[in-house]
Amino acid sequence: MTSVVITGSRYLVHPEQADRYGPFEKTFLAEGDSWMDASSAVQGSLPYFLVEEFNRRGKTHLVINISTSGQTLQRISETMSGDYLWWLRQLSYDAVLLSAGGNDFIDAARDEAPGEGLLFDMQGQPLPADGYACVRQQAVADLVGKFLNPNFDAMYRALRDSARNADTPMFLNGYDTPVARNAPAIPGLVGPWLWTAYLKNHIDPTLWPALTAGLFRDIEAAVAGWQAGRAGVALVPTTGVLTPASPDATGSSGDWKNEIHPNAGGWRKQARIWAGLLA
Numbered sequence: 001m002t003s004v005v006i007t008g009s010r011y012l013v014h015p016e017q018a019d020r021y022g023p024f025e026k027t028f029l030a031e032g033d034s035w036m037d038a039s040s041a042v043q044g045s046l047p048y049f050l051v052e053e054f055n056r057r058g059k060t061h062l063v064i065n066i067s068t069s070g071q072t073l074q075r076i077s078e079t080m081s082g083d084y085l086w087w088l089r090q091l092s093y094d095a096v097l098l099s100a101g102g103n104d105f106i107d108a109a110r111d112e113a114p115g116e117g118l119l120f121d122m123q124g125q126p127l128p129a130d131g132y133a134c135v136r137q138q139a140v141a142d143l144v145g146k147f148l149n150p151n152f153d154a155m156y157r158a159l160r161d162s163a164r165n166a167d168t169p170m171f172l173n174g175y176d177t178p179v180a181r182n183a184p185a186i187p188g189l190v191g192p193w194l195w196t197a198y199l200k201n202h203i204d205p206t207l208w209p210a211l212t213a214g215l216f217r218d219i220e221a222a223v224a225g226w227q228a229g230r231a232g233v234a235l236v237p238t239t240g241v242l243t244p245a246s247p248d249a250t251g252s253s254g255d256w257k258n259e260i261h262p263n264a265g266g267w268r269k270q271a272r273i274w275a276g277l278l279a
Contacts, residue, residue: 003054005030005047008066008083024062027091028278031084032099034261035173036067043185043257046099046173046274049267053275061279064091073100073151084155088162095278096159099173101148101223105215106260108143110197118143118215123202131207132214144222152226156233169232171277172223176242176262176270177216180208183250183259192259208247238273242266 006018030036030047037045047063054061066083108118115121118139128134160166180198184191194215198208220239227233242262245253252258255266262270 001060003051003059003061003063005051005063005065008064008087011064018062022060022062024060026059026061026094026278028061028063028095028097029087029091029093030063030065030067030097032067032097032173033071033103034067034069035099035102035175036065036097037069043261044264044267046267046270047097049264049271050097050274050278053268053271054279057275057279059275059279063097067099071100071103073104073148073155085158088158088165090164092164093168096165096168096170097173097274097278098155098170099175100152100155101219102173102175102260104143104148105219105222106193106197108139109215110193110200114201117197117201119197119201119203121201122204127204128207131203131210131212134201134203134207134211135214135218140218144218144225148222149225156226156230167232169234171274172226172233172235174223174235174238175216175219176239176266177213177244178256178260179245179247179254180212181245181247181249181259183245183253183256185258185261194259234277236274236277238270241269241273 001023002021004018004021011018034043035046047065051061051063064087066087105118111117114123118136120134120136122134156170159168159170178194180194182192182195194212198211203211224235227235242255245256252263255262255269257263
């Protein structure tokens with residue numbers, strides 16, 4: 001017997017590929033973005049290293065992974081009409097593992113026209129004393145209040161309205177703070193993220209460390225806020241855990257494989273904390 005992670009689509013067609021390792025002590029449903037991503041075996045993601053940690057502890061658990069790289073809470077209609085609701089009806093889980101909110105912040109900083117997303121366009125502006133002054137506070141408040149909070153609530157309500165999972169706890173990913181640098185996941189195709197956003201908005205590189213720290217405090221505050229008034233929702237305390245990358249590194253550095261994702265060493269640090277709560 002051993003712990004196993006399997007994608008929802010694979011488990012639906014070939015359940016024996018996982019069940020042969022059971023019976024399982026616990027079953028988890030993993031949903032969310034690239035930190036949980038079911039398709040990122042090459043890059044790595046939390047569930048793969050969480051299962052490795054479960055096995056190190058002698059546990060026999062099943063993780064059904066329905067996450068998608070790039071997923072955002074703003075695309076809630078896709079999530080709610082897709083695998084999430086379906087899988088909540090199929091099985092009872094010991095916990096739902098969710099990574100969400102990070103992509104919403106990054107997309108809002110990177111994808112909008114200069115000065116129209118989360119960041120001010122600093123072209124021609126005097127250098128502020130603090131990099132966090134480059135953040136448009138009303139844009140952050142609108143993102144969290146108008147999109148992230150109600151969309152997370154929809155996911156939470158779906159869990160609580162599920163006949164099989166009305167009492168199932170939900171554990172939330174706490175994103176550690178990366179270093180803005182030119183380190184894409186796939187050069188020319190995927191990333192970099194913060195580096196692109198900062199250059200696009202003409203932000204001086206001396207401001208980047210404070211700006212990134214401030215943005216990720218905002219992300220942590222938004223995710224932590226989802227616990228308020230909701231029984232069985234807990235933020236996993238994984239911030240401040242990873243060794244930062246070198247700002248000049250274009251590949252794996254410290255505990256980071258690329259600009260915003262951990263490498264194997266980083267995932268193992270995160271997985272130990274998650275396993276301590278779940279195993």
